[in-house]
Amino acid sequence: MGSDAVMNGGAxxxxxxxxxxxxxxxxxTATTAVVGAxxxxxxxxxxxxxxxxxxxxxxxxxxVTVDISALPVGQQLTLKWRGQPxxxxxxxxxxxxxxxxxxxxxxxxxxxxxGQQPEYAHNVYRSIKPEYFxxxxxxxxxxxxxxxxxxxxxxxxxxxxxxxYFCPCHKSRYDLAGRVFKSMPAPANLPIPPYHFESDTSxxxxxxxxxxxxxxxxxxxxx
Numbered sequence: 001m002g003s004d005a006v007m008n009g010g011a012x013x014x015x016x017x018x019x020x021x022x023x024x025x026x027x028x029t030a031t032t033a034v035v036g037a038x039x040x041x042x043x044x045x046x047x048x049x050x051x052x053x054x055x056x057x058x059x060x061x062x063x064v065t066v067d068i069s070a071l072p073v074g075q076q077l078t079l080k081w082r083g084q085p086x087x088x089x090x091x092x093x094x095x096x097x098x099x100x101x102x103x104x105x106x107x108x109x110x111x112x113x114x115g116q117q118p119e120y121a122h123n124v125y126r127s128i129k130p131e132y133f134x135x136x137x138x139x140x141x142x143x144x145x146x147x148x149x150x151x152x153x154x155x156x157x158x159x160x161x162x163x164x165y166f167c168p169c170h171k172s173r174y175d176l177a178g179r180v181f182k183s184m185p186a187p188a189n190l191p192i193p194p195y196h197f198e199s200d201t202s203x204x205x206x207x208x209x210x211x212x213x214x215x216x217x218x219x220x221x222x223x
Contacts, residue, residue: 062206063204063205063206063207064079064080064081064086064204064205064206065198065202065203065204065205066079066088066202066203066205067201067202068088068090068132068201068202068203069201069202071088071090072090073090073091073092073131074090074091074092074095074150075089075090076088076089076090076133076148078137079205081136081193081205081206082206084136084137084138085136085137085138085145086134086135086136086137086193086205087133087134087135087137087148088132088133088134088203089132089133089135089148089150089176090131090132091125091130091131091132091133091150091176092131094152095150095163095176096125096130096131098152098162098163098175098176099124099125099175099176099177100124101162102162102175102179105181105182106175106179106180106181106182107179107180107181107182107183107184107187107188107189108179108180108188108189109179111123111126111179111189113188113189116140116188116189116190116191116192117189117191117192118192118194118208118212119212120208120209120212121192124177125177126177126178126179126189126192127177127192128195128196128197128209129197132203133176133177133178134192134193134195134203134205135178135190135191135192135193136190136191136192136193137165137190138190138191139167139169139170139172139186139190140172140180140186140187140188140189140190140191141167141169141170141172141184141185141186141187142169142170142185144167144168144169144170145167146165146166146167146172146174146190147165147166147167147168148165149161149163149164149165149166150163150164150176151163157171157173158173162175163175163176164176165178165190167186170185170186171184171185172184172185172186174186174189174190177189178190178191178192193205193206194206194207194208195207195208196208196209196210196212197209
């Protein structure tokens with residue numbers, strides 16, 4: 001009440017000086033409060049940002065989760081892990097049935113080069129679940145990204161094409177399990193990354209299944 005009386009007081013010189021000092025103090029108090037609030041805001045931004053995985057962490061191998069619930073049979077999706085493209089393909093029964101018939105024309109049909117896949121993917125399908133194929137899309141020749149060509153039909157590069165991956169850079173060919181054909185520039189099968197199924201519709205790239213052995217022969221912990 002006293003402050004209001006002074007602010008609304010008469011025109012005397014003492015009163016005017018007191019009002020001016022009071023106003024200055026209030027201005028300084030309000031300014032300090034605003035600057036303090038802005039400072040807290042600036043501090044909060046890097047603090048909240050610190051909760052998110054950094055770009056460096058992602059490149060170092062932070063896991064990537066992908067939803068495959070809407071992935072149709074015969075199609076694939078592409079994502080990035082460790083800065084590399086990764087394909088997740090939904091293979092049909094016909095495509096799976098063709099894989100064993102291709103062994104005679106493959107350079108490493110039994111995936112004996114164990115460094116190219118984890119132990120849990122060391123099978124004819126090179127996968128945990130036969131229908132879902134997860135592979136690093138980097139040609140083992142010079143690192144190009146092979147094209148997904150699942151159709152069984154004659155191609156300019158192979159009149160008896162049974163479906164698979166074709167690298168347009170130097171003509172290397174792989175079947176739908178990423179196994180390289182004989183006499184190709186590429187020396188090895190496409191690599192399989194560590195991965196596991198978080199659920200029937202969710203795949204986590206970058207983490208082995210709990211208790212499984214990776215390509216390096218190490219036993220994974222709890223996923």
